Structure formats: structure tokens, C-alpha cells
Amino acid sequence: MRMSVIGCGYLGAVHAAAMASIGHDVIGIDVDEAKVAMLQRGDAPFFEPQLGELLRQGIDAGRLRFTSRMADAGGADVHFLAVGTPQVQGGHAADLRYVDAAVDALLPHLRPGDVLAGKSTVPVGTAAAIARRIDPTGATVVWNPEFLREGWAVHDTLTPDRIVVGVPDTTDGAAAVETIRASYSSAIDAGTPFLVTDLATAELVKGAANAFLATKISFINAMAEIADAAGADVTLLADALGHDTRIGRRYLGSGIGFGGGCLPKDIRAFAARAEELGRGESVVFLREVDAINLRRRDRAVQLVIDALDGRVFGRRIAVLGAAFKPFSDDIRDSPALDVAVRLRGLGADVIVTDPAAIDNAAAVHPQLGYARDRDDALRDADAVVVVTEWDEYRRDLSPAHAGGLVRNRIIIDGRNCLDAAAWRAAGWNYRGMGRR
Numbered sequence: 307m308r309m310s311v312i313g314c315g316y317l318g319a320v321h322a323a324a325m326a327s328i329g330h331d332v333i334g335i336d337v338d339e340a341k342v343a344m345l346q347r348g349d350a351p352f353f354e355p356q357l358g359e360l361l362r363q364g365i366d367a368g369r370l371r372f373t374s375r376m377a378d379a380g381g382a383d384v385h386f387l388a389v390g391t392p393q394v395q396g397g398h399a400a401d402l403r404y405v406d407a408a409v410d411a412l413l414p415h416l417r418p419g420d421v422l423a424g425k426s427t428v429p430v431g432t433a434a435a436i437a438r439r440i441d442p443t444g445a446t447v448v449w450n451p452e453f454l455r456e457g458w459a460v461h462d463t464l465t466p467d468r469i470v471v472g473v474p475d476t477t478d479g480a481a482a483v484e485t486i487r488a489s490y491s492s493a494i495d496a497g498t499p500f501l502v503t504d505l506a507t508a509e510l511v512k513g514a515a516n517a518f519l520a521t522k523i524s525f526i527n528a529m530a531e532i533a534d535a536a537g538a539d540v541t542l543l544a545d546a547l548g549h550d551t552r553i554g555r556r557y558l559g560s561g562i563g564f565g566g567g568c569l570p571k572d573i574r575a576f577a578a579r580a581e582e583l584g585r586g587e588s589v590v591f592l593r594e595v596d597a598i599n600l601r602r603r604d605r606a607v608q609l610v611i612d613a614l615d616g617r618v619f620g621r622r623i624a625v626l627g628a629a630f631k632p633f634s635d636d637i638r639d640s641p642a643l644d645v646a647v648r649l650r651g652l653g654a655d656v657i658v659t660d661p662a663a664i665d666n667a668a669a670v671h672p673q674l675g676y677a678r679d680r681d682d683a684l685r686d687a688d689a690v691v692v693v694t695e696w697d698e699y700r701r702d703l704s705p706a707h708a709g710g711l712v713r714n715r716i717i718i719d720g721r722n723c724l725d726a727a728a729w730r731a732a733g734w735n736y737r738g739m740g741r742r
């Protein structure tokens with residue numbers, strides 16, 4: 307099939323490369339010329355395992371190209387809309403300006419029978435509004451939310467755990483289902499569940515999924531607060547809860563909480579839209595989810611202050627991690643970086659290290675010190691804070707080796723990812739978050 311993918315950020319670039327890899331003829335379109343040039347060279351504009359390889363394969367096979375000219379979308383059977391929907395400045399709602407601009411630019415190139423498949427995370431009701439706008443062209447709007455995780459984006463796109471498509475209740479809608487089914491035929495043939503809904507339900511599925519995941523993380527972090535007060539261990543609690551298959555262990559990782567370009571802004575936009583619909587009370591709990599999450603960052607900073615007996619000013623603190631999670635160079639709303647910035651604000655001499663995110667972090671927070679080499683960051687540290695659970699810290703860093711580099715054997719485990727007993731046995735003052 308011929309496809310266009312409009313917006314080549316995380317979602318769009320990966321989607322375009324993945325669709326080409328399963329045999330479709332794909333054009334990726336973005337207004338950012340520099341990004342287009344990079345993608346056209348086969349270079350991933352961000353850290354994402356397998357993406358570069360997939361891009362180069364698609365380009366070499368002649369099935370994938372990138373452009374900034376929207377006119378080149380003309381002739382595609384399906385247009386995937388994958389632009390960003392950030393949080394509005396000064397509010398909690400989603401900013402739809404990129405969605406609106408993309409639809410405006412695409413409008414003159416749509417033909418009767420074309421399918422416009424929205425993938426961006428939008429407030430419920432957006433698809434219906436787009437459908438009204440494009441109605442005169444004879445094209446059909448469907449909503450096809452994406453559930454990929456950064457760091458696993460290629461895997462999640464090629465082997466999703468479900469495909470959801472919301473369609474209008476018309477004959478055009480039925481035809482559009484077949485177009486989407488054909489787009490994903492390899493995954494569907496391999497047994498991926500294919501769920502057809504109305505437009506509003508498909509839009510809600512995405513917001514609800516992220517709200518649920520955020521709630522699960524904040525739930526365990528609320529338990530970490532209780533565990534701290536009660537002298538219990540939240541990681542053992544999570545293990546025990548997780549064996550109940552109705553609960554499950556995934557997304558019960560406690561520590562400094564969630565960040566990134568999706569969960570924080572999506573739960574706020576979801577609540578803002580619920581308010582507009584007169585149902586704010588239905589999601590009041592999301593405010594608590596947000597508040598619990600943000601408190602974790604305060605808690606991590608407090609643990610450092612306590613471990614240093616209140617004397618943080620001028621002390622050297624090694625911060626292991628800057629990305630909002632491992633296997634990513636993304637620092638958007640990164641709890642890791644937030645902790646580093648707060649410690650710096652208290653006058654600490656902060657040295658941040660990260661296997662992938664240093665350049666991004668340094669561009670936004672030049673006031674922090676950086677070390678590309680983990681051991682350089684550890685050298686002479688008065689305290690160590692682990693804030694992103696990269697394998698380099700979680701698995702590969704031995705307490706004895708680290709102990710030979712630092713000035714004080716103090717470690718704050720902001721991700722509850724270290725073997726507390728092993729660190730203590732090596733003479734470290736180990737503090738987790740909600741761990742005895």
C-alpha cells in the first residue's frame with residue numbers, strides 16, 4: 307500500500323520505518339528540514355534501538371523516503387497523522403496546533419476514498435472535529451492510537467499487543483476498516499487482536515491506557531511512602547502483590563516516579579478534557595496520581611540531604627542517569643534530571659552521567675556538571691544518586707569498584723534497582739525509596 311506519515315517525531319519516524327519494513331511504500335513528512343535530511347540519510351534523530359537499521363533498509367529498498375513537501379502525500383491510500391500534542395502553556399489541556407496545521411496542509415491533497423488515520427494522542431472529540439473539516443474531500447477519518455514505548459518503539463510497532471481502530475458508523479467507515487486491516491495485515495495474521503470501535507472510544511483508549519499506567523506507578527509510590535513510615539519494604543510488597551495475576555508486577559516499579567513526553571502531559575490533558583465534558587469528578591484521582599508522582603522527586607532530594615546530615619552546599623554529588631528511563635535519550639520531564647537540578651539549586655557540585663542523554667541534558671541545563679564516563683562522575687563523590695536504572699548502574703556497577711572511587715560510601719537508590727544487601731555488605735550507607 308502507499309502511505310504517508312505526517313509528523314516524523316518519535317511516533318511518526320518509527321511508524322514510517324516499520325511500515326516500510328513490512329513492504330509498504332511510505333513517505334514520511336515533517337516541517338523540520340534538518341530532521342527530514344537526517345532521516346533521509348538513514349540516521350535516527352533520537353536514540354532508539356533498531357531504528358537506524360530499519361530506516362536504512364527501507365531507504366535502500368526504495369520503499370521509504372522523507373520530505374518536507376506535503377504535496378508529496380498526494381496519491382497515498384492512507385495518511386497516518388503522527389504529530390505531537392504537547393501540554394498548552396499555562397494550562398493542562400493538549401495543544402492541538404500541530405494537528406490543526408497538519409490537517410490544513412493535507413486538506414488540498416486528499417482524494418475521495420483516502421483514509422486519514424490519526425495516531426496522535428488527542429482529547430476525545432478531536433477525530434469527529436477533523437472528520438467535519440475533511441468531509442468535502444470525500445476522505446474518511448479513523449483513529450488508530452499508538453501504544454509504543456520509547457526504547458522499545460520498533461518492537462512495539464511491529465509486534466503490538468493490540469491494534470485499535472475507531473471508525474465512523476458509515477459505509478465509508480467500513481471500507482476504511484479494511485484499509486487499516488490491510489496496513490497491519492502481517493501483525494493481524496500473526497494473531498494480534500484487532501479491535502474496531504467508534505471514533506470516541508478509540509481516542510479514549512489511549513488516554514485511559516496512559517492514565518491507568520500512571521495510576522499504577524503512583525499507587526506503588528504511595529505504598530512506598532507508607533512503607534517508609536511503617537518500616538516496611540515496598541519492593542518486597544510489589545513482588546508479593548505482583549504474583550496476584552489480577553494485579554501483575556509490571557508498572558509497580560517504585561522510586562522517583564514517571565516522567566517523559568507522554569504520561570505526565572497525557573494524564574493532565576485527559577483530566578482537562580473530562581472537565582470540559584462536565585465529568586471532572588470522574589478523574590479527580592488523576593490529580594493525586596500527579597501529586598504523588600511529583601512528591602517522589604522531593605523525597606529523593608530529602609534523602610540526599612539527610613544522608614549528608616543537612617550539609618549539601620559545596621558537596622560533590624554523582625547523579626547516575628539523566629534520561630527519563632533507560633534505553634532512551636529523552637529528557638522531557640525527566641524525574642532524574644529534575645532531582646539533579648534541585649540538588650544543584652541547593653548548592654551541590656552535581657556531576658551527571660548517562661549513557662545516552664548527556665548532550666540533550668547539557669543543552670537544557672548547562673549549569674550542571676557532566677561526565678561521559680561513569681567512573682569520572684563517581685570519583686571523589688560525597689554521595690551517589692541513581693536516578694535512571696540503566697544496566698550500566700543497576701547491573702554492571704559493583705559496590706567494591708564504586709567504593710574505590712568515591713569519597714563517601716553513600717548511595718541513594720532512586721529507582722530501587724540495586725541489591726541493597728550487596729551495597730551494604732561493601733560498606734555503603736544505602737538508602738532506597740520505601741525500602742528498609
Ligand code: UGA
Nearest residue numbers: 452453454455456523557558559563564565566568630631
Ligand atoms: C508510555 C506508555 O507506556 C506507552 O504505552 C505509550 O504509547 C507512550 O507512553 C505514549 O503515550 O506515547 P513511555 O513514555 O515510552 O511510554 O514510557 P514508559 O516505559 O511507560 O515509562 C514512563 C515513565 O514511567 C518512565 O519515567 C519510567 O521510569 C516510569 N516507570 C515505569 C516507573 O516509574 N515505574 C514503572 O514500574 C514503570
